Amino acid sequence: DSGVTQTPKHLITATGQRVTLRCSPRSGDLSVYWYQQSLDQGLQFLIQYYNGEERAKGNILERFSAQQFPDLHSELNLSSLELGDSALYFCASSVGTGAPNTEAFFGQGTRLTVV
């Protein structure tokens, strides 16, 4: 158990809808990262938050947004969903600002299926 909790584990929704994925980082970790794993794109970095503020941005679509709350949990909001958004979404956390040699701990992911 990595200590990173993601909910829900599975989500099935229709095209055009909006969903929210939730992540609780390990106790003491200030950085939260979101990754998308799909069959065609592999594992891609979406976004990082550190202590409530956006730290780094990757290949995140404009239809997607994220935030980190004062209690350090994070939410990833996906809107106007398309079939191609079906993927496994991982949250990870790390200590501090996430210096590049810092280990990231991954949750078990939320599997999103858009029908």
Place this chain on the structure above:
Amino acid sequence: AQSVTQLDSHVSVSEGTPVLLRCNYSSSYSPSLFWYVQHPNKGLQLLLKYTSAATLVKGINGFEAEFKKSETSFHLTKPSAHMSDAAEYFCVVSDRKAAGNKLTFGGGTRVLVKP
């Protein structure tokens, strides 16, 4: 910019025989390198990491990897495969100069272990 190439998408080995998973990276700066493993329906677990200390890195479950700067490689090996090693393995690079801790994942190598 950083990138990772895992040279084999699938590797099949017999139980008790050595495992070699090949990884080449590209990074503008001195990188940090990781190997993660993903078991079916599980999150990602760190096997080992290289952060400019010893070039031969030992990880969990008998895995080790050697950093070779001249070859820009970070191959993962295990002397004797076990059935429980069947999983997908990801080579990951983190650019020390990049803001935050953006991890760039390779495409993954799926390992099949035959009895």
